[in-house]
Amino acid sequence: xxxxxxxxxxxxxxxxxxxxxxxxxxxxxxxxxxxxxxxxxxxxxxxxxxxxxxxxxxxxxxxxxxxxxxxxxxxxxxxxxxxxxxxxxxxxxxxxxxxxxxxxxxxxxxxxxxxxxxxxxxxxxxxxxxxxxxxxxxxxxxxxxxxxxxx
Amino acid sequence: xxxxxxxxxxxxxxxxxxxxxxxxxxxxxxxxxxxxxxxxxxxxxxxxxxxxxxxxxxxxxxxxxxxxxxxxxxxxxxxxxxxxxxxxxxxxxxxxxxxxxxxxxxxxxxxxxxxxxxxxxxxxxxxxxxxxxxxxxxxxxxxxxxxxxxxxxxxxxxxxxxxxxxxxxxxxxxxxxxxxxxxxxxxx
Numbered sequence: 001x002x003x004x005x006x007x008x009x010x011x012x013x014x015x016x017x018x019x020x021x022x023x024x025x026x027x028x029x030x031x032x033x034x035x036x037x038x039x040x041x042x043x044x045x046x047x048x049x050x051x052x053x054x055x056x057x058x059x060x061x062x063x064x065x066x067x068x069x070x071x072x073x074x075x076x077x078x079x080x081x082x083x084x085x086x087x088x089x090x091x092x093x094x095x096x097x098x099x100x101x102x103x104x105x106x107x108x109x110x111x112x113x114x115x116x117x118x119x120x121x122x123x124x125x126x127x128x129x130x131x132x133x134x135x136x137x138x139x140x141x142x143x144x145x146x147x148x149x150x151x
Numbered sequence: 152x153x154x155x156x157x158x159x160x161x162x163x164x165x166x167x168x169x170x171x172x173x174x175x176x177x178x179x180x181x182x183x184x185x186x187x188x189x190x191x192x193x194x195x196x197x198x199x200x201x202x203x204x205x206x207x208x209x210x211x212x213x214x215x216x217x218x219x220x221x222x223x224x225x226x227x228x229x230x231x232x233x234x235x236x237x238x239x240x241x242x243x244x245x246x247x248x249x250x251x252x253x254x255x256x257x258x259x260x261x262x263x264x265x266x267x268x269x270x271x272x273x274x275x276x277x278x279x280x281x282x283x284x285x286x287x288x289x290x291x292x293x294x295x296x297x298x299x300x301x302x303x304x305x306x307x308x309x310x311x312x313x314x315x316x317x318x319x320x321x322x323x324x325x326x327x328x329x330x331x332x333x334x335x336x337x338x339x
Binding site for chain 1: 218219220221222223224225238241242244245246248249252253274275278279281282285286
């Protein structure tokens with residue numbers, strides 16, 4: 001959920017954020033707590049898809065895409081109910097991954113952890129994938145250093 | 152200074168670390184196993200002294216967990232490990248990969264171990280060597296397992312021509328003296 005910093009109005013859509021608040025302000029803050037509350041509620045109800053969507057879209061308050069259906073509906077649509085792990089929408093200290101696959105095509109990212117560690121993703125079969133950091137010496141700096149040695 | 156031993160799983164990092172520790176400190180570093188990811192935490196041996204031709208180097212040796220881009224617990228099942236233990240091992244191994252990558256910022260020099268019986272053109276070899284190089288950390292490529300009949304060190308030298316490559320057998324100790332003198336030359 002995004003709130004206008006000037007008048008406190010909640011943005012109903014991403015388009016409204018792009019266009020700016022009717023009060024004239026174009027600055028919005030993101031209310032993480034409200035989003036987590038809705039996401040957690042959806043997860044408790046067994047609707048991982050809605051929970052993930054709430055987090056990914058940043059929708060949590062008025063005008064937000066509310067969770068639809070329940071676990072059964074997810075099962076009927078996707079053919080599989082996410083296990084409780086994948087229905088969780090927060091990271092705990094026990095998690096070593098920093099990206100969760102909440103349901104097919106929907107991911108939850110621990111941005112803070114990603115900024116410090118390699119990207120680690122765990123899939124539904126409990127298989128881990130690691131994206132190694134790709135740091136290469138800049139050709140220009142390597143050349144400068146090389147020239148320095150020669151001189 | 153800290154010398155880190157890097158490489159993919161099962162290339163002989165801990166065997167090499169054990170050999171160095173026995174040579175320099177008279178005691179091994181850790182357990183070795185044919186099961187991948189036997190080393191799942193960074194193992195450290197401190198204050199070892201390398202003396203060679205008048206050169207003395209005091210160092211901490213860090214044996215890193217094998218770096219992999221995928222850790223699948225099912226790979227461990229074929230070694231007779233049950234599913235729960237295999238999943239625990241996969242989790243620990245993944246933590247080990249993260250720990251090894253984070254330690255790139257803490258080492259002063261690196262031995263990058265490559266299994267000479269395998270294709271050296273792998274994502275892990277290229278990426279990790281690139282990361283070490285980007286940090287301006289001195290690196291020695293160690294072509295290990297030359298005691299095996301299908302070892303091919305030429306491929307490794309062709310793959311990484313910019314780096315000094317030492318052919319060794321950590322298992323038999325062959326050419327370890329050459330590795331020590333290379334380390335001494337590199338860090339003196």
